[in-house]
Every structure is written in C-alpha cells, then in structure tokens.
Amino acid sequence: MKLSISSFLIVLVLWLSCCSSSDETADPNIGMEEEEMQETTDGVAQVTNVSVSGTDDQYTFSVTISSPDLGCNQYANWWEVIDLDGNLLYRRILGHSHVEEQPFTRSGGPVSISADTEVYIRAHMNTTSYGSRVFRGTVSSGFIPENLSIEFAKDLEEAEPLHTGCAF
Template identity: 50%
Template sequence: GAPGSYTFPVTVSSPDTGCDHYADWWAVLSESGDLLYRRLLLHSHVDEQPFTSTGGHVDARRDETVIARSHMNLASYGGVAMRGSLIDGFNSVILTTGFGDGVETIAQLPDGCAF
C-alpha cells in the first residue's frame, strides 16, 4: 500500500461456536487507542481456526506504531493483541485495562451474523 492507505492481513484465533459467540470484527488502533480502521466479520469461523482476514485502507505511516486486536460479539476482546509498525513488524502484547475504551460504540458496527 501507499502511505495513508495500507492493507493489513490479520490472523484471528477465536473460540467461535456459531452466531451466538464469534469474532465479529478486528480493528487497527493508534497507540493512544483511537480507531484507525475496523474490518467487519459477517459470519462465524467455527471450522476455520485460526483464520486470516485482510482489510484496509488504514490511514497510518510506515513507521507509525499501531495496535491490531479482535473483538467478540459478546462485547469482549481477545486476550492478546499485536503491536508494531509496517517497517519493524509486529509482536504480541497484552493491553492495559481500558485501552481503546469506546471503540466498540463507534460506527460502523456489525448488524448480524450470516452463519
């Protein structure tokens, strides 16, 4: 991608059981917790674990540190996120409680699960 328009392939491992409990989106956030991009996941991935989903255009610089994390439809986040930059690569990180609070209320949000 080009500066301000990068795509991200994100691999998610989630305890999906069907539409009652599934990863419904992943997001790229700034280091301060601001939403840069959200990729909606419109169905569960019960038999596809882990799975990779690509999304973008993410408004970030190549050297900007960002956080990628997934969200479960029951309003919870996965325990591990990825932190890094396009230049330096990414490493797993445990986020502090409250990181990115409010992101789950910003539109565009999923409105259902196909299967």
C-alpha cells in the same frame, strides 16, 4: 547432482512452507507459538499474526485470529487498528462465524497511516469484548505480540462501523 533423501526433504519442506503462505506481497511478521495461542483463547478472540502490504496511507492488513466461535451466538465480529492513544484508525467487520476455520485470516484496508506510525491490532468477540493478546508495531519495523488491557479504549465498542448481524 545427487541429493540425499534428507536434503530432498529439507528442500521440500522449505518449498511447501513458502508456497503455503499467503499471496500477499509483504513478508509475514512474527506469529504466536501454538501453545501460547491456546493459553490465551479462553472465551475471547485473539490476534495471532499480522502481515501488511501496500504503501503509505494505503496499507492492507492481513490479520489472523483465533477465537472460540460457536456460530452466530458467539463469534469474532471484528478486528481493528488503533493508535497508541486509543483512536480507531480502521475496523474490519467480520460478517459470520468461523467455527470450522480456526485460526482464520481476513484482510482489510486501506489503512491510512505512515510506515512509522505505531499501532495496535486487536480482535473483538461479540460476547466477551476485546481479547488481551494484540499485536503492536509499525509497518516499517514489523509487529510483535503483546498483552494489552481489555479495558484500553473499550469505548470503541460503540464506535462506527459496527457489525449489523451474523450471516452464519
């Protein structure tokens, strides 16, 4: 069977996009377009993609964040899963800046929720607090980008666990 050059290129692009994705077992959910991401990262950390694997009460979240990290003086220091009432369900502490790795993805868990529990996933910056670009959804239906007031459940900035410093 002969393939034309254009058919070969299409197959190659599809194969590369498949192979370059994370090795998570769950399908990745919808992410933000690059232009949209750039519009929302002015001085704050923003969630740009979320994928989930696991089972009820044992989910692992992989969260992609875009942030204007400059080093330990300015960096995204955690991402968290909260319910729609503003209760902290899980927080993934980020122990260092990601100056040369933007956007970056970090996984965390287990997150003890059911597949139908609706949650927000948001990021926090050590200097500017929460970003307004979050993802909202459920494990069963997926997560989509949404804007959330940076004042929503802002008191969680004082809730444990808290970051204890920046490695680099």
